[in-house]
Amino acid sequence: MSDEPTEVYPDIHVGHNEPWAVGVPAILNSMEPALMEMGVARTAKLSLAINQKDGFDCMSCAWPDPGHRNTLEFCENGMKAVTWEATPITVPRSFWDENSLAALLDRDEYWLGQQGRLTEPVYKPAGSDHYEPVSWERAFEIVAERLNALKSPDEAAFYTSGRTANETAFLYQLFVRAFGTNNLPDCSNMCHESTGTAMGETLGIGKSTIAYDDFEKADLVIVMGQNPGTNHPRMLAALEDCKRAGGRVIAVNPLPEAGLIRYKNPQKVRGIIGRGTAIADMFLQIRSGGDMALLQATSKRVLEAEAAAPGTVLDHDFLAEHTSGFEEFTAHITDLDHAAVLAATGLTSVEIEAFAQEYLKADKVIITWAMGLTQQKKAVATIKEIVNLLLLRGNIGKPGAGASPIRGHSNVQGDRTMGIWEKMPERFMDAMDAEFGFPVPRGHGYDALQTVEGLQRGDVKVFIAMGGNFVGAISDTAAAEAAMRGASLTVQVSTKLNRSHVVTGDEALILPTLGRTEIDVQAAGPQFVSVEDSVCAVHASHGAVKPVGDDLLSEVAIVARMAKATLGDRYGIEWDAFERDYDTIRERIARVVPGFADFNTVIRKKGGFILPNGPRDARRFDTKTGKAMITVNELEHLERPAGRLILQTMRSHDQFNTTIYSLNDRYRGITKGRDVIFVNPDDLYELGLADGQRVDIFSEWKDEPDRVLRNYRVVSYPTAKGCAAAYYPEANVLVPLASASEESNTPASKAVIVRLEPVAGGGRRDTSPLPWGL
Numbered sequence: 001m002s003d004e005p006t007e008v009y010p011d012i013h014v015g016h017n018e019p020w021a022v023g024v025p026a027i028l029n030s031m032e033p034a035l036m037e038m039g040v041a042r043t044a045k046l047s048l049a050i051n052q053k054d055g056f057d058c059m060s061c062a063w064p065d066p067g068h069r070n071t072l073e074f075c076e077n078g079m080k081a082v083t084w085e086a087t088p089i090t091v092p093r094s095f096w097d098e099n100s101l102a103a104l105l106d107r108d109e110y111w112l113g114q115q116g117r118l119t120e121p122v123y124k125p126a127g128s129d130h131y132e133p134v135s136w137e138r139a140f141e142i143v144a145e146r147l148n149a150l151k152s153p154d155e156a157a158f159y160t161s162g163r164t165a166n167e168t169a170f171l172y173q174l175f176v177r178a179f180g181t182n183n184l185p186d187c188s189n190m191c192h193e194s195t196g197t198a199m200g201e202t203l204g205i206g207k208s209t210i211a212y213d214d215f216e217k218a219d220l221v222i223v224m225g226q227n228p229g230t231n232h233p234r235m236l237a238a239l240e241d242c243k244r245a246g247g248r249v250i251a252v253n254p255l256p257e258a259g260l261i262r263y264k265n266p267q268k269v270r271g272i273i274g275r276g277t278a279i280a281d282m283f284l285q286i287r288s289g290g291d292m293a294l295l296q297a298t299s300k301r302v303l304e305a306e307a308a309a310p311g312t313v314l315d316h317d318f319l320a321e322h323t324s325g326f327e328e329f330t331a332h333i334t335d336l337d338h339a340a341v342l343a344a345t346g347l348t349s350v351e352i353e354a355f356a357q358e359y360l361k362a363d364k365v366i367i368t369w370a371m372g373l374t375q376q377k378k379a380v381a382t383i384k385e386i387v388n389l390l391l392l393r394g395n396i397g398k399p400g401a402g403a404s405p406i407r408g409h410s411n412v413q414g415d416r417t418m419g420i421w422e423k424m425p426e427r428f429m430d431a432m433d434a435e436f437g438f439p440v441p442r443g444h445g446y447d448a449l450q451t452v453e454g455l456q457r458g459d460v461k462v463f464i465a466m467g468g469n470f471v472g473a474i475s476d477t478a479a480a481e482a483a484m485r486g487a488s489l490t491v492q493v494s495t496k497l498n499r500s501h502v503v504t505g506d507e508a509l510i511l512p513t514l515g516r517t518e519i520d521v522q523a524a525g526p527q528f529v530s531v532e533d534s535v536c537a538v539h540a541s542h543g544a545v546k547p548v549g550d551d552l553l554s555e556v557a558i559v560a561r562m563a564k565a566t567l568g569d570r571y572g573i574e575w576d577a578f579e580r581d582y583d584t585i586r587e588r589i590a591r592v593v594p595g596f597a598d599f600n601t602v603i604r605k606k607g608g609f610i611l612p613n614g615p616r617d618a619r620r621f622d623t624k625t626g627k628a629m630i631t632v633n634e635l636e637h638l639e640r641p642a643g644r645l646i647l648q649t650m651r652s653h654d655q656f657n658t659t660i661y662s663l664n665d666r667y668r669g670i671t672k673g674r675d676v677i678f679v680n681p682d683d684l685y686e687l688g689l690a691d692g693q694r695v696d697i698f699s700e701w702k703d704e705p706d707r708v709l710r711n712y713r714v715v716s717y718p719t720a721k722g723c724a725a726a727y728y729p730e731a732n733v734l735v736p737l738a739s740a741s742e743e744s745n746t747p748a749s750k751a752v753i754v755r756l757e758p759v760a761g762g763g764r765r766d767t768s769p770l771p772w773g774l
């Protein structure tokens with residue numbers, strides 16, 4: 001049993017959940033910390049540069065930029081991310097003497113991040129409990145010596161976080177493959193791998209099939225397993241565009257989320273002094289993991305409508321010309337068990353019928369989703385059912401329609417395009433062979449979970465991370481940390497401290513890097529990088545402010561120097577030239593990666609360029625049948641034993657991935673604390689628990705002992721009946737490594753069976769007024 005100590009927040013306050021999002025509070029909550037921490041001049045400069053043509057791309061989520069840019073083109077969370085990175089506060093040299101690793105391990109993520117920007121490389125020698133400053137030269141020597149001493153290149157793993165820009169990512173995968181391995185785990189393994197797997201197989205592309213302005217052209221947008229108000233707030237403006245153009249929005253989620261109820265757009269008068277825009281016309285409060293059943297039931301209803309009025313419902317031309325598998329699907333879905341659908345979804349027949357009617361009466365439908373779907377056990381099958389439903393009525397490859405996965409981290413999609421994947425397709429590898437003149441290794445490498453398992457077995461000895469917080473982000477925190485401690489060397493390329501810096505291998509290095517906000521000057525002059533957003537638009541990112549430290553290196557420089565130290569002149573790759581002038585990297589990308597022809601010219605155009613997208617542009621599907629594949633998926637859902645709840649992990653509003661900006665979650669009414677579990681009041685009644693009571697949360701697994709998160713405060717909240725929610729990453733301890741989505745190996749963090757046990761003397765049992773504002 002894992003028995004992690006739990007942070008207790010004595011000042012926690014639980015209020016009401018909000019019935020709307022953004023508006024004036026968002027402006028105050030983003031600008032106040034920025035002004036306090038960075039001052040007026042720096043805040044003004046950064047505000048005017050974020051997401052602007054000659055400015056920098058927001059390093060937070062992957063939401064695209066609209067064509068019609070405002071002077072201020074960012075959201076509350078974007079500004080928080082900028083403040084987090086561009087803070088002038090730096091970690092002093094004395095910090096490393098004053099803080100042992102043992103002491104740092106007792107600090108939470110929030111405290112670690114608050115210490116400021118890292119400005120010099122530090123090294124933890126074997127056997128020491130302290131980092132100490134080290135020169136860049138020696139740091140690269142250490143990396144090279146340890147990598148070159150390995151028996152096989154496969155004994156190293158090279159992680160990438162989604163902040164990494166295209167140029168860095170391309171160079172990094174070149175280094176790793178020239179070193180000789182495909183061990184390239186990334187954060188996508190932990191979030192949208194299920195999307196890539198499902199869409200890659202059925203549509204031939206693992207990315208969105210829509211353009212930004214498709215939202216305002218859609219008759220209907222279905223938002224599934226997603227909380228845009230917190231995780232990609234400017235998406236609310238796109239949903240508002242849809243509504244104001246006469247479209248409808250349906251939210252399908254276990255929790256009501258403020259942004260999907262009503263949006264107060266801070267760029268509009270109606271959002272500042274008016275009531276804003278109501279977003280969801282319909283809210284289906286689905287049981288966690290019930291989405292696949294809802295989608296299948298809707299497809300069945302579509303087929304029944306066609307049977308009742310032949311030739312009027314399905315897009316027969318599209319189905320005949322562009323799809324395969326329709327007959328098999330029809331035969332299978334006809335047998336769908338309605339009772340199983342009701343059990344899986346927790347919805348009524350009336351709600352399901354109303355949802356189906358909305359789909360049937362809309363000509364152009366977008367279905368958009370995020371991790372509420374991708375981190376389910378049946379995530380891949382669920383996303384295939386989204387594709388099925390869209391295909392039946394030709395909702396792919398026409399304006400205002402399509403499949404729209406929304407990625408959570410700025411360039412996570414671009415990193416994949418650049419080759420950060422443990423199993424890149426043959427044609428990419430062939431292009432690499434041809435361009436660089438060495439045989440790129442072909443065997444599949446480790447993904448994120450396999451990397452932890454490799455560390456556990458002792459097969460992975462060196463772990464290098466290009467940003468991110470690997471042990472914080474992955475499931476089964478305790479196992480991941482124990483595994484990481486078994487490494488001989490861990491290396492973190494980073495801007496700020498996090499948990500992964502203090503859970504080290506025998507030796508460890510922290511290599512501090514420039515942030516996106518900072519001006520990057522190399523020998524050939526000021527440089528820029530590029531990123532790809534959630535709708536496949538690629539644009540440039542130029543730093544805006546002076547770096548916080550004179551010794552900082554760019555990520556490109558770090559990769560180039562690490563590669564040069566490790567590989568020398570192996571294969572004649574000119575690492576110095578790449579560092580000197582990033583145009584030289586883009587020239588190579590242009591010759592290897594499809595869609596990047598003439599990269600150095602098109603990236604300099606206003607707004608960048610859009611990558612080709614077969615399904616969107618030409619209804620072209622690069623699948624094994626050469627058509628969009630309608631697939632058959634067996635319905636299966638998580639059974640909830642009596643007295644148990646289905647727990648999902650989720651972010652708070654003041655959080656980006658594992659970065660905690662504050663201890664508040666404004667939209668859910670939580671301040672100054674994170675040790676909460678949100679439970680439906682009817683479930684509390686049945687379980688004999690009360691709002692405010694302290695409980696231990698036990699997760700239950702078939703083949704292994706229970707896991708526990710202790711002393712959490714129960715919050716009575718309008719979650720779907722039978723479902724509960726707690727904050728990530730703290731609740732990761734409840735999810736074992738083995739609990740992963742089928743086919744994609746993504747941690748199944750939205751499908752955790754838990755029981756709640758009262759803590760002795762753990763709080764009141766009286767029932768206060770239910771704290772929700774719906």
Ligand code: SF4
Pocket residue numbers: 051058059060061062063073074075076077078079231232233234235
């Ligand atoms: S929506 Fe996402 S990318 Fe845009 S400003 Fe907000 S956090 Fe940044």
